[in-house]
Amino acid sequence: MDWTEKYRPTTLSEVRGNDKARDAFAKWGRTWDDHRKAVILHGSPGIGKTSAAHALANDMGWETVELNASDKRTGDVIERFAGRAAMNATLAGAAEKTGDEATDRQQNRQLVVLDEADNIHGNYDRGGASAITKLVKQSEQPIVLIANEFYDMSRGLRKACQDIEFRDVSARSIVPVLRDICRREGVEYDSDALQRIAEENGGDLRGAVNDLQAAAEGNEKVTVESVVTGSRDRSMGIFAFLDAVLKEQEPRDALQSSYAVDETPDDLTKWIEGNITKVYEGEELARAYEFLANADRWLGRVRATQNYSYWRYAGDNLAAGVAASRDGTKGGWTRFGRPQFWPSSDKTADYVARKIAEQSGVSMDTARRDVIPFLATMTHHCKPRELTVAMAAAYELEAKHVSFVTGSGESTNKVESIVEDAQALRDEAMEEHSGSAFEGAVPSDEEDSQHEDESEPSADVGAGDDVDDIDDAEAAVADADGGTVEDETETDDDQSGLSDFF
Numbered sequence: 001m002d003w004t005e006k007y008r009p010t011t012l013s014e015v016r017g018n019d020k021a022r023d024a025f026a027k028w029g030r031t032w033d034d035h036r037k038a039v040i041l042h043g044s045p046g047i048g049k050t051s052a053a054h055a056l057a058n059d060m061g062w063e064t065v066e067l068n069a070s071d072k073r074t075g076d077v078i079e080r081f082a083g084r085a086a087m088n089a090t091l092a093g094a095a096e097k098t099g100d101e102a103t104d105r106q107q108n109r110q111l112v113v114l115d116e117a118d119n120i121h122g123n124y125d126r127g128g129a130s131a132i133t134k135l136v137k138q139s140e141q142p143i144v145l146i147a148n149e150f151y152d153m154s155r156g157l158r159k160a161c162q163d164i165e166f167r168d169v170s171a172r173s174i175v176p177v178l179r180d181i182c183r184r185e186g187v188e189y190d191s192d193a194l195q196r197i198a199e200e201n202g203g204d205l206r207g208a209v210n211d212l213q214a215a216a217e218g219n220e221k222v223t224v225e226s227v228v229t230g231s232r233d234r235s236m237g238i239f240a241f242l243d244a245v246l247k248e249q250e251p252r253d254a255l256q257s258s259y260a261v262d263e264t265p266d267d268l269t270k271w272i273e274g275n276i277t278k279v280y281e282g283e284e285l286a287r288a289y290e291f292l293a294n295a296d297r298w299l300g301r302v303r304a305t306q307n308y309s310y311w312r313y314a315g316d317n318l319a320a321g322v323a324a325s326r327d328g329t330k331g332g333w334t335r336f337g338r339p340q341f342w343p344s345s346d347k348t349a350d351y352v353a354r355k356i357a358e359q360s361g362v363s364m365d366t367a368r369r370d371v372i373p374f375l376a377t378m379t380h381h382c383k384p385r386e387l388t389v390a391m392a393a394a395y396e397l398e399a400k401h402v403s404f405v406t407g408s409g410e411s412t413n414k415v416e417s418i419v420e421d422a423q424a425l426r427d428e429a430m431e432e433h434s435g436s437a438f439e440g441a442v443p444s445d446e447e448d449s450q451h452e453d454e455s456e457p458s459a460d461v462g463a464g465d466d467v468d469d470i471d472d473a474e475a476a477v478a479d480a481d482g483g484t485v486e487d488e489t490e491t492d493d494d495q496s497g498l499s500d501f502f
């Protein structure tokens, strides 16, 4: 069952977060006999207006009659409806007289509820609009009109009614409602998760209850992770989000937007990183990179601890921080690109990362997260060609690896020819240094200990074993590192195999 229905307030005291409006509405109901005015409850969707109307009727012991937006609301229908409401009251009154006329009248009222009263053009015909105003003025029964936009209603209608504004429900008021529902459902929860749901919904309690139900479904516990990756339809696309953060929105709104996109903070960070230089420059770019670095640090903590509450700090940095770094707003249209996402346990990705780790003396993780994306940008679609050939030679890449890094189709001639040229380049390097080549191929112990991966150490090359393909290339690259005349001045810091093939 839908939790918003299951936990719909049945009495006014359960309507949360709008105490002033609620009290004014209760008073309107209690004193209706004295003033006989209709009331307009107006405010954003999902904050309890309809619920309040039904709860009041319940508290007062009144029946309700609803005329919904989906009903055809012509003048005719409304007049018949009004007549029926009056008739029902009379019949009900006849059945349950207490003897005291005032009490009878009070108890046998019917609360007439009309929703979407501001959408007259959409839901009422000409006759309907004036019939409503007439109904409001002449009704023998209390009427509640429900509207999102007070000023979308005609002046005549507004003047004929009392009006009560419902405000957006604050996160502070939403959280206890969610907590209460969890207890009644026997669902465990992280407080951070409920807070996040409350904040994401920006005042819409119905939305919050829906999100809570989505996050609880199929999970033992409502966690921040289940909330963020929950199944509610997010409304903002990634490109609109990039525009919002990088060009248009204030930090606070940018944060709100980050909640509306259906991407994890990890992916959002990559999207921003991949596109920020198209929009930011100079100082603002430097400031934004600081925030992205902070976001990355928090994401690292999430990975290390599996504590997804840290996502909110990543979000603060990547959305609000990056937006705050911007000098003013920006216009124009930008061709945002999809960043490359690197699968963590993909054979091809692992191979390339391992080769880079071996040649450059960095960890697999650094290779995967920092070096590969860099190479991908530098050799996008195999351009420039010499650089792509050099890369393939340095890291011993086969066609599929080159395609993976450059984003080109796997068996295209272009990729094949690059791999061939890379092989030739390696052979050349081998020839030039034959004889002494293997000296450089033996990594020092120190270097070897930096490798965090499970690859075979290549020290066996030096021991005179059969040289397999991979060791060949390492020999070539290591040789280039230490053996050529031009390279003699190189420092140990520069271990990148790539530069050696230029």
Ligand SMILES: Nc1ncnc2c1ncn2[C@@H]1O[C@H](COP(=O)(O)OP(=O)(O)OP(=O)(O)O)[C@@H](O)[C@H]1O
Binding pocket: 003, 004, 005, 007, 008, 009, 014, 015, 016, 017, 018, 044, 045, 046, 047, 048, 049, 050, 051, 052, 115, 146, 169, 177, 205, 206, 207, 209
């Ligand atoms: N103030 C509130 N207190 C408690 N529950 C609420 C409140 N507001 C909304 N809800 C929850 O959201 C559901 C929908 O609320 P309701 O339909 O009353 O909102 P509304 O403001 O009338 O929205 P709409 O204008 O779209 O009709 C309720 O059934 C209840 O579960």
